[in-house]
Amino acid sequence: MLDLRQIRKTFFPDTPNEVQALCGIDLLIPEGTFAAIIGTNGSGKSTLLNAVAGAFELDQGGIHIDGREITTWPEYRRAGLIGRVFQNPFAGTAADMTIAENIALAMRRGCRRGFGLALHRTARAEIAERVRTLNLGLENRLDNPIGTLSGGQRQALTLLMATWRRPRLLLLDEHTAALDPKSAAQVAELTLTLIRQEKLTALMVTHSMQQAVQLPERIIMMHKGRVVRQYEGQEKDRVRAPDLLAAFDQVRRREQLDPAVAALLAKQYG
Amino acid sequence: MTLVIGALTIGLILSLLSMGVWISFRVLRYCDITVDGSITLGASVVAILLVKGWSPWTATLVATLAGAAAGLVTGILHTRFKIQELLAGILVMTALYSVNLRVMGRSNVPLLDVETLASPMARLITRCSSNSDTLGVCGWQVPVQDAAMLVTVLLVTVAVALVIRWFLLTHIGTALRATGDNPQMVRAQGVNHRTMVVFGLASANGLVGMSGALLAQYQGFADVQMGIGMMVWGLASIIIGEALAGRTTPGLALCGAIMGTILFRLLVAIALRWGLNPNDLKMVTALFVFAALVLPDSVKSAMHRFFKRQHHA
Numbered sequence: 001m002l003d004l005r006q007i008r009k010t011f012f013p014d015t016p017n018e019v020q021a022l023c024g025i026d027l028l029i030p031e032g033t034f035a036a037i038i039g040t041n042g043s044g045k046s047t048l049l050n051a052v053a054g055a056f057e058l059d060q061g062g063i064h065i066d067g068r069e070i071t072t073w074p075e076y077r078r079a080g081l082i083g084r085v086f087q088n089p090f091a092g093t094a095a096d097m098t099i100a101e102n103i104a105l106a107m108r109r110g111c112r113r114g115f116g117l118a119l120h121r122t123a124r125a126e127i128a129e130r131v132r133t134l135n136l137g138l139e140n141r142l143d144n145p146i147g148t149l150s151g152g153q154r155q156a157l158t159l160l161m162a163t164w165r166r167p168r169l170l171l172l173d174e175h176t177a178a179l180d181p182k183s184a185a186q187v188a189e190l191t192l193t194l195i196r197q198e199k200l201t202a203l204m205v206t207h208s209m210q211q212a213v214q215l216p217e218r219i220i221m222m223h224k225g226r227v228v229r230q231y232e233g234q235e236k237d238r239v240r241a242p243d244l245l246a247a248f249d250q251v252r253r254r255e256q257l258d259p260a261v262a263a264l265l266a267k268q269y270g
Numbered sequence: 271m272t273l274v275i276g277a278l279t280i281g282l283i284l285s286l287l288s289m290g291v292w293i294s295f296r297v298l299r300y301c302d303i304t305v306d307g308s309i310t311l312g313a314s315v316v317a318i319l320l321v322k323g324w325s326p327w328t329a330t331l332v333a334t335l336a337g338a339a340a341g342l343v344t345g346i347l348h349t350r351f352k353i354q355e356l357l358a359g360i361l362v363m364t365a366l367y368s369v370n371l372r373v374m375g376r377s378n379v380p381l382l383d384v385e386t387l388a389s390p391m392a393r394l395i396t397r398c399s400s401n402s403d404t405l406g407v408c409g410w411q412v413p414v415q416d417a418a419m420l421v422t423v424l425l426v427t428v429a430v431a432l433v434i435r436w437f438l439l440t441h442i443g444t445a446l447r448a449t450g451d452n453p454q455m456v457r458a459q460g461v462n463h464r465t466m467v468v469f470g471l472a473s474a475n476g477l478v479g480m481s482g483a484l485l486a487q488y489q490g491f492a493d494v495q496m497g498i499g500m501m502v503w504g505l506a507s508i509i510i511g512e513a514l515a516g517r518t519t520p521g522l523a524l525c526g527a528i529m530g531t532i533l534f535r536l537l538v539a540i541a542l543r544w545g546l547n548p549n550d551l552k553m554v555t556a557l558f559v560f561a562a563l564v565l566p567d568s569v570k571s572a573m574h575r576f577f578k579r580q581h582h583a
């Protein structure tokens with residue numbers, strides 16, 4: 001379960017470049033829920049995920065995972081609870097190290113790392129077995145540098161690494177956006193399989209309305225650092241891609257009105 | 271023969287330095303100039319302790335720890351106080367100059383008639399070769415002192431290389447290697463990458479300190495100037511090593527570092543014998559590293575342009 005309370009973040013405060021990236025976000029993602037975040041460029045989606053992962057300190061607000069407050073935890077400590085996949089396929093793996101070594105690192109996420117050999121025989125066997133389930137033929141290339149793989153293959157492995165030890169929360173930031181359509185579909189399918197299998201709590205940023213409508217149980221719409229709308233339950237099941245686009249338009253139109261006028265109109269017409 | 275044995279011994283001693291430079295420069299991808307100071311630190315610490323009558327092994331160990339402490343400071347300056355990596359190293363290197371003078375009390379400490387790491391081996395060889403002070407190796411007469419030093423240094427270097435190789439394959443070692451490769455990924459896998467950088471720099475400079483300690487025992491003195499240019503020297507050796515052994519696995523890279531250092535030392539010894547002015551040595555080393563860093567790329571692009579023109583013609 002992820003619980004965000006009144007999260008605020010302003011970049012470059014008190015300068016001409018000031019950006020209010022997160023303006024008081026309240027969000028509750030129940031255990032086992034897969035939620036998608038959609039929103040225009042610069043609406044703060046990545047910033048929200050980075051805030052949860054601990055990439056920077058918040059100006060205000062609290063972050064709780066499974067009832068534990070992690071607001072002051074450093075990023076590497078939060079990684080014990082959080083699995084991540086980045087938009088850039090190169091960001092999630094160490095290019096010059098082998099597939100097996102990369103996975104060996106992920107196998108110890110959140111555990112003590114001692115002086116045991118990282119790739120002893122049982123670890124190797126387990127790695128080969130789980131890589132085989134990806135159906136990418138990578139189990140024969142475990143000792144190749146991961147940098148020699150394609151973006152889609154790397155992203156699939158990053159996903160496997162992020163979920164190797166069941167994370168309390170999985171964060172996916174447009175993790176299929178940099179891939180060709182075919183790989184993107186494969187990785188999206190793998191994402192869904194892994195999340196359903198392990199009943200993971202997950203937050204996925206996406207620009208694809210199709211993905212947003214098809215994959216998750218809940219849709220969170222962001223605009224200018226706020227959550228402007230959420231779809232869940234039956235409403236989510238009914239919603240289609242054009243409806244989401246229409247909702248965006250509505251948000252934008254409302255924004256063009258003077259706030260005072262908007263408030264007046266809202267009072268008048270409910 | 272003396273030339274070869276000398277080059278081998280110094281090459282093996284400097285292999286420790288090269289392995290240290292390899293850890294910082296290749297594993298952590300950190301350009302750590304602390305090396306120029308910490309090799310002298312190792313030498314001066316061991317010299318002063320040996321003169322005071324400490325056992326050579328303890329003295330060498332303390333020198334190693336002193337080097338590690340220097341690396342630790344550089345690492346903390348960089349990670350905690352956000353000082354640029356090169357500047358952090360320069361600050362520590364500069365400070366070490368004074369530290370080294372303080373440790374030695376003057377700019378040069380000779381080591382005459384003190385017990386060194388090679389002494390037990392020398393006694394052993396002397397006993398086995400019926401108390402003569404030279405040793406016949408393939409028809410050459412080699413002074414026992416030199417042979418003993420070579421064997422001791424060989425044992426130490428091989429043992430250290432094996433330990434490093436083992437370490438790099440452990441959980442912590444894997445995390446250390448990944449830190450240089452992709453710090454963001456390492457954090458996402460729950461590793462404090464700052465601790466890794468500090469730890470890596472400390473071990474690297476520990477090796478460099480050990481190298482300095484052995485060097486002082488071999489050449490029979492410690493000098494406050496002896497560290498100048500040593501980092502570049504290590505780089506040159508690593509680059510040769512990579513050409514010889516590649517860099518695909520830690521084991522190969524370490525092997526390469528050792529072979530590269532010895533070969534480079536041999537080349538230098540031969541060049542000096544042929545009349546290279548020792549004063550020009552650092553210039554030649556720097557030019558060599560420059561060429562090794564730049565040439566492969568410019569040759570590639572020149573070939574590329576050449577073939578493109580052929581293609582169009």
Ligand SMILES: Nc1ncnc2c1ncn2[C@@H]1O[C@H](COP(=O)(O)OP(=O)(O)OP(=O)(O)O)[C@@H](O)[C@H]1O
Binds near residue numbers: 040
């Ligand atoms: N580290 C940072 N430093 C300064 N400004 C930042 C930083 N990260 C994000 N911002 C700013 O915060 C705002 C929100 O950015 P964010 O990356 O969260 O948008 P996004 O919703 O992910 O957009 P996109 O769909 O383009 O990925 C932007 O105006 C951006 O310039």
Ligand SMILES: [Mg+2]
Binds near residue numbers: 045046047
């Ligand atoms: Mg983004």
